[in-house]
Amino acid sequence: xxxxxxxxxxxxxxxxxxxxxxxxxxxxxxxxxxxxxxxxxxxxxxxxxxxxxxxxxxxxxxxxxxxxxxxxxxxxxxxxxxxxxxxxxxxxxxxxxxxxxxxxxxxxxxxxxxxxxxxxxxxxxxxxxxxxxxxxxxxxxxxxxxxxxxxxxxxxxxxxxxxxxxxxxxxxxxxxxxxxxxxxxxxxxxxxxxxxxxxxxxxxxxxxxxxxxxxxxxxxxxxxxxxxxxxxxxxxxxxxxxxxxxxxxxxxxxxxxxxxxxxxxxxxxxxxxxxxxxxxxxxxxxxxxxxxxxxxxxxxxxxxxxxxxxxxxxxxxxxxxxxxxxxxxxxxxxxxxxxxxxxxxxxxxxxxxxxxxxxxxxxxxxxxxxxxxxxxxxxxxxxxxxxxxxxxxxxxxxxxxxxxxxxxxxxxxxxxxxxxxxxxxxxxxxxxxxxxxxxxxxxxxxxxxxxxx
Numbered sequence: 489x490x491x492x493x494x495x496x497x498x499x500x501x502x503x504x505x506x507x508x509x510x511x512x513x514x515x516x517x518x519x520x521x522x523x524x525x526x527x528x529x530x531x532x533x534x535x536x537x538x539x540x541x542x543x544x545x546x547x548x549x550x551x552x553x554x555x556x557x558x559x560x561x562x563x564x565x566x567x568x569x570x571x572x573x574x575x576x577x578x579x580x581x582x583x584x585x586x587x588x589x590x591x592x593x594x595x596x597x598x599x600x601x602x603x604x605x606x607x608x609x610x611x612x613x614x615x616x617x618x619x620x621x622x623x624x625x626x627x628x629x630x631x632x633x634x635x636x637x638x639x640x641x642x643x644x645x646x647x648x649x650x651x652x653x654x655x656x657x658x659x660x661x662x663x664x665x666x667x668x669x670x671x672x673x674x675x676x677x678x679x680x681x682x683x684x685x686x687x688x689x690x691x692x693x694x695x696x697x698x699x700x701x702x703x704x705x706x707x708x709x710x711x712x713x714x715x716x717x718x719x720x721x722x723x724x725x726x727x728x729x730x731x732x733x734x735x736x737x738x739x740x741x742x743x744x745x746x747x748x749x750x751x752x753x754x755x756x757x758x759x760x761x762x763x764x765x766x767x768x769x770x771x772x773x774x775x776x777x778x779x780x781x782x783x784x785x786x787x788x789x790x791x792x793x794x795x796x797x798x799x800x801x802x803x804x805x806x807x808x809x810x811x812x813x814x815x816x817x818x819x820x821x822x823x824x825x826x827x828x829x830x831x832x833x834x835x836x837x838x839x840x841x842x843x844x845x846x847x848x849x850x851x852x853x854x855x856x857x858x859x860x861x862x863x864x865x866x867x868x869x870x871x872x873x874x875x876x877x878x879x880x881x882x883x884x885x886x887x888x889x890x891x892x893x894x895x896x897x898x899x900x901x902x903x904x905x906x907x908x909x910x911x912x913x914x915x916x917x918x919x920x921x922x923x924x925x926x927x928x929x930x931x932x933x934x935x936x937x938x939x940x941x
Contacts, residue, residue: 507856539576597628655766695796819861841877
């Protein structure tokens with residue numbers, strides 16, 4: 489039996505979401521074989537988990553050109569480019585049709601548990617670059633397999649690892665034992681069981697980004713219909729001129745409208761804000777939960793807590809690969825300065841490619857939300873440009889890989905998830921350039937029922 493050479497092996501893509509599937513389309517366009525490994529039972533499993541949430545970006549900005557070329561022969565047409573899809577729309581009308589076209593090049597129920605160089609752990613230098621990659625997977629039935637690959641593109645995202653409520657980045661004391669009363673996702677109040685969980689109850693919402701805005705808007709709508717429903721909005725910093733985003737001046741209208749809805753919920757009394765509260769512990773008080781801050785403040789008990797403090801990458805299955813990651817963001821070293829919320833309080837989400845996404849280990853790339861580490865400013869268009877560049881590099885077309893083919897508009901991104909200690913009047917120093925907090929995360933948008941989004 490002939491053993492295939494490295495360049496005859498498939499390129500393994502971890503994750504069958506929008507960026508992973510786009511990477512597969514670009515590889516096919518380059519004449520290379522992709523193999524997409526999706527842990528869930530269908531395309532865009534993570535996207536489907538927030539199917540009730542509307543994106544900030546319209547259809548024109550969330551489909552990939554190479555993917556559209558693959559879909560065209562099937563009779564597929566892109567939905568109205570000016571309309572804003574929900575996560576469910578995105579999955580059903582684009583991601584699943586794209587995965588169906590890819591056919592056997594997508595494997596479902598395949599969880600990647602490890603990536604390494606064949607016969608080399610991360611310590612060994614000798615002959616390392618000449619070895620293909622080995623990708624270990626666990627199937628839904630428990631069986632394990634090992635796949636050999638010429639390159640690995642990790643587009644697994646960050647959805648599986650939400651950040652905890654503790655202000656130091658670790659779970660608050662008691663957070664794990666109170667897990668039955670804590671959620672880490674925007675609730676789908678159209679689901680009767682979920683609605684019953686929050687109707688007529690006090691819910692603490694921790695977070696200052698768009699996902700928190702969305703949850704507050706949902707709970708405010710519920711409060712208008714169900715007596716006794718109230719939200720307590722917990723912010724690690726004070727309320728400033730930029731807390732609610734840019735409103736009508738926001739470069740992303742759907743995001744601006746969402747901030748205005750959150751502000752209206754506070755002004756109507758459906759939401760009370762608690763500022764400068766850095767959670768240290770959560771304590772059981774009978775059937776209720778009491779949150780305690782680092783400064784000793786203790787809030788009145790609540791029935792439920794929704795923690796929306798961002799996401800972080802799962803790097804465990806890449807432990808035998810030599811990655812070059814920024815020590816703060818856990819993003820590729822060259823990319824981190826472009827997206828670091830500790831530094832950039834206003835600016836643009838810059839398009840970038842293989843140069844910013846390369847690691848000491850040649851042939852492995854983190855793309856999509858995974859590449860942004862803990863930074864929250866990712867756009868789908870940015871991810872599509874990433875995989876266009878990366879796949880060109882894998883194919884040996886360095887000129888195309890280094891060429892930037894995307895121009896992004898100013899997004900009005902301001903503030904930053906890491907700037908928790910700024911004074912309450914910090915927004916006044918922004919010079920008027922800021923339109924909204926740095927919360928431009930794909931899949932976090934205005935509620936589907938909201939008007940003007």
